[in-house]
Amino acid sequence: MASELSVLFRRLRTWAMLLALAAIPLLIAAAVKLSSHPVAPGRGPPFLDRITQNGLFVGVTALIVSVPLFLPLTIGVVAGDTIAGEANLGTLRYLLVAPAGRVRLLLIKYTAAAVFCLAATLTVAAAGALAGVVLFPVGPVTLLSGDTIGVGESVLRSLLIAAYIAVSLLGLSAIGLAISTFTDVPVGAMAATIVLSVVSQVADNLPQLEWLHPWLFSHYWLGFADLLRQPISWASFGDNALLQAGYILAAGALAYGKFTSKDVLS
Amino acid sequence: MTEVSPPADLAIETRGLSKRFRHRAAVDGIDLAVPRGSVFGFLGPNGSGKTTTIRLLLGLAAATNGHIRVLGGEMPRQLAAVLPHVGSLVEGPAFYPFLSGAANLRRLDSADLHASPSTRAARVDEALERVGLSHAAGKKVRAYSLGMKQRLGIAHALLRPRELLVLDEPTNGLDPQGTREVRSLVRSLAAGGTTVFVSSHLLAEVEQMCTHVGVMSVGKLVAQGTLHELRAAGTATIRLHTPDIEAAVRVLSRLGLQSELSAASHGSDGQSLVSTGSPGHDVAPEAIVAALVADGVRVRGFGVENASLEERFVSLTGEGFDIAG
Secondary structure (H helix, E strand, O other): OHHHHHHHHOOHHHHHHHHHHHHHHHHHHHHHHHOOOOOOOOOOOOOHHHOOOOOOHHHHHHHHHHOOOHHHHHHHHHHHHHHHHHHHHOHHHHHHHOOOOHHHHHHHHHHHHHHHHHHHHHHHHHHHHHHHHHHOOOOOEEOOOOOEEOHHHHHHHHHHHHHHHHHHOHHHHHHHHHHHOOOOOHHHHHHHHHHHHHHHHHHHOOHHHHHHHHHOOOOOOOOHHHHHOOOOOOHHHHHHHHHHHHHHHHHHHHHHHHHHOOOOOO | OOOOOOHHHEEEEEEEEEEEEOOEEEEEEEOOEEEOOOEEEEEOOOOOOHHHHHHHHOOOOOOOEEEEEEOOEEEOOOHHHHHHHEEEEOOOOOOOOOOEHHHHHHHHHHOOOOOOHHHHHHHHHHHHHHOOOHHHOOOEHHHOOHHHHHHHHHHHHOOOOOOEEEEEOOOOOOOHHHHHHHHHHHHHHHHOOOEEEEEEOOHHHHHHHOOEEEEEEOOEEEEEEEHHHHHHOOOEEEEEEEOOHHHHHHHHHHOOEEEEEEEEEEEOOEEEEEEEEOOOOOOOHHHHHHHHHHOOOOOOEEEEEEOOHHHHHHHHHOOOOOOOO
């Protein structure tokens, strides 16, 4: 496991993606700071107008902006690369004859992808917090329920939102892993994973498919508003976790079925 | 052909091993018998099914039919118990280009649950030393030459003491110097009791380092045995110089040799006769001479030329560059 994480995080690509993610809140903060026009409430991404009053909103805004595309993009790259990347390098056969064990390899690969989900969302949140503190005043935060919380509490809430989004991405990671067992071409698996995340979000926006919405893995991706109420409502967190767990089980079973019987010819 | 030894003495044993890809049989009912302690040369032209067989032996691909035993364990059922004792190089080396040579070995070693992490660094250093790569241990594999990657692949196979080494084309991409080093490495490993199963399409290489040979052609194992047996099974050419041609032909045909007069050499003291055939290893050259002399043939010159392994190989697998498809 340590070896898997070290391979993931010693790769230039991983750091490039995390840096790109960190650039999103920096870009938002800089744009708002440098713009002479005050941001009109209700325009642009949620909370954008609150940034000038309270820097703590930079992180939350950046997370909301990254959820639909940037985060799934990086998750797609990492999760799609898991098995197909090793197959493409040819290292898969050497891992298997070590013997690493096929099930063990799948579990470790998935765990590493999950760790990356957390690292990615925390990167956005942390870079946002940093930019916010440096460029804007920081003060107590007014929640959606109207209550006001202190700085410490609001940092905690930001971390909760990051965790919520990391959990949201676990289903997509499992799908990426499953697709990755079907091919030796990592780029194909990455693209397919990313395309699926877009398709799921598009379907979620079609009212004609309303019956399908609660079953889409992206359905709760932006549903973390409940974490900004006092007291916190955990219902959406639970629904989301349950849905993601379902996807992990289904995609995991598919990956297991494919990979344990696969002829490794790469 | 060798007699089938009891299974305990075989490092690799297959029975009717087959692998089909859709309609094409890549491996077609082969019965391998690799004795423990041997250096087994697995010969065959490109595309004859060597690498596919190796993949089946190591549990990378599932056989369509047949049974495999490696080191006494049934594959792939006992894969987890067998593979830690097997070092391998399959279809060329493969590494993470963005990691150093030493980091690659550490990574692959940690994939094996049985490999002790406390001795890992020492074992990696030793393996790199053994293949002469210590100076490049910290260099990224991206910057390695093909020969260096090949050496690193062999180092990986040697990370732990192994009972069996499976080396697929180990000298591929190596310069003559490196080829010689690999040969002496294989010999020293075999001297230490390791069974080495080495595939190659280079005959000279196999002739120089192997004790046993198996020959593949279009998915079938067409010959198997000790190097000596395989050579002896080939045709030998006998050159005889004698004035008593008719008597000589009679004797030789009794021994199963076809004879014809050699047109080239007519001497005053007799004629040259060239015989070809398979006398088998039970009929020694001296026995042929004794039989000739016993029948009153005046032998004035006699010589035996054994077929080279190359001729034998070509006669088994066919001439030309056609790759079995």
